Amino acid sequence: MISEKLLQFIWLYRYFQHQSLHTVQGEAVEILHPGIWNQDGQGPDFQEARIRIGSALWVGDVEIHLRSSDWYRHQHASDAHYQKLILHVVYEQDLADEDPLLQHFPCVELKGRVSRSMIRQYEAWMQQLQPVVCAGSLTGPADVPQLIWTSWKERLLAERWEEDKGKRIRQWLQHTQEDWEEVAYILTARSFGMNRNADMFEALAVHTPRRLFARNRHIPGATAALLFGQAGLLQGRFQDDYPRYLQQLYTALQYKYRLHPLDPSGWQWKRLRPANFPTIRLAQLAELMDQSVHLFSRWLEASAVEDLRSLLQVKLPGYWQQHYRFDVPVEQTAGHHDSHPGRSSAGAVSAIGKDMMDHLILNAIAPLVWWYGKLRLRDDLQQRAVDWMQALPPEHNQIIRIWKQHAIPALHAADSQALYQLYQQYCLPRRCLTCAIGHHLLRKVHAVP
Numbered sequence: 001m002i003s004e005k006l007l008q009f010i011w012l013y014r015y016f017q018h019q020s021l022h023t024v025q026g027e028a029v030e031i032l033h034p035g036i037w038n039q040d041g042q043g044p045d046f047q048e049a050r051i052r053i054g055s056a057l058w059v060g061d062v063e064i065h066l067r068s069s070d071w072y073r074h075q076h077a078s079d080a081h082y083q084k085l086i087l088h089v090v091y092e093q094d095l096a097d098e099d100p101l102l103q104h105f106p107c108v109e110l111k112g113r114v115s116r117s118m119i120r121q122y123e124a125w126m127q128q129l130q131p132v133v134c135a136g137s138l139t140g141p142a143d144v145p146q147l148i149w150t151s152w153k154e155r156l157l158a159e160r161w162e163e164d165k166g167k168r169i170r171q172w173l174q175h176t177q178e179d180w181e182e183v184a185y186i187l188t189a190r191s192f193g194m195n196r197n198a199d200m201f202e203a204l205a206v207h208t209p210r211r212l213f214a215r216n217r218h219i220p221g222a223t224a225a226l227l228f229g230q231a232g233l234l235q236g237r238f239q240d241d242y243p244r245y246l247q248q249l250y251t252a253l254q255y256k257y258r259l260h261p262l263d264p265s266g267w268q269w270k271r272l273r274p275a276n277f278p279t280i281r282l283a284q285l286a287e288l289m290d291q292s293v294h295l296f297s298r299w300l301e302a303s304a305v306e307d308l309r310s311l312l313q314v315k316l317p318g319y320w321q322q323h324y325r326f327d328v329p330v331e332q333t334a335g336h337h338d339s340h341p342g343r344s345s346a347g348a349v350s351a352i353g354k355d356m357m358d359h360l361i362l363n364a365i366a367p368l369v370w371w372y373g374k375l376r377l378r379d380d381l382q383q384r385a386v387d388w389m390q391a392l393p394p395e396h397n398q399i400i401r402i403w404k405q406h407a408i409p410a411l412h413a414a415d416s417q418a419l420y421q422l423y424q425q426y427c428l429p430r431r432c433l434t435c436a437i438g439h440h441l442l443r444k445v446h447a448v449p
Contacts, residue, residue: 232264
């Protein structure tokens, strides 16, 4: 049996035989505009429709049901939202001819006018257990024109930035009174935390405002002392001179600015490569902020991805070339043999590796510049952010591997972000009817009897 959602989709795009369309009462029907699809669950399914019934032109709402009797089952008769209804569209009219509903509202029955192939295709998708339900119809990019794939992936990337990244960006813009530099610092800090420590890095940035670095830049190591101290990682007694120096410096700054460190138990260390330890990432963030507290201004001046990578090039103090944690030499760190692009020949990490640079561009720099362009009506900045994404290599994760199995490869980071959005927001919740790929595949079978 056809679903109500599919019937709404069919009505919206007129995927039915609409020649000689008429109401069950016998009046001719001409669809001038099917209306605006209302998907929030309250009120009629379509609003502001323009329908000619007989010789009269009607403007108002259209309600879609599988059967006419669903009107009563859904209790619409007493609902004020349905007072502007001009047409009741059903798959099957199952009420008696003398029913008051048929006397009050014109009704159109679509049974016999809809492609059975489309119904069977959609039903088969909804019964699939695999996440990508159209995989059987999607054997490769050639099944869908490249123009559709390209425009849809561009829209998916924008959706991901608007919904996922955008929610956080809007919150911090509001919290900082639209201080784009502060938001850039917070997002950069969060990105340094990767997945396991992202929330802790974000909390650290909020508790350690950027202005503290600017006020103490004349003191060597002040930025590192502030970040490590606020992270709660300068507590206890140290053997090495470097952490003892940072500890002493932080004690003075803590007293001066009445600072309160985070609970260090919140940091995650297990199942991390040493190069991703919070200490290494904090050291890199400190050097980046020492290099310039005006991150966002420098991002806006960048043209190409290589310009951004140049801005992210920092060299860590020599201590971190021999340690992953305070007082623990490299050779005593479990897993210290793990290779990393930013490692020095002597031992631990000497700089931000290329993979980490690309991670920062993908998760902090490009989304924020895109949002700045969106809010400032700067199409050039939005396009530049997309160009950066298309210049980055694609991400490698389970979702991208699933798409690759279906012969849909990710060519660059813009692709991988778009395919991630497609999988999470359309495939998993079965939103095939609002997916451009699903729409195209259904339209292909529309003409099949």
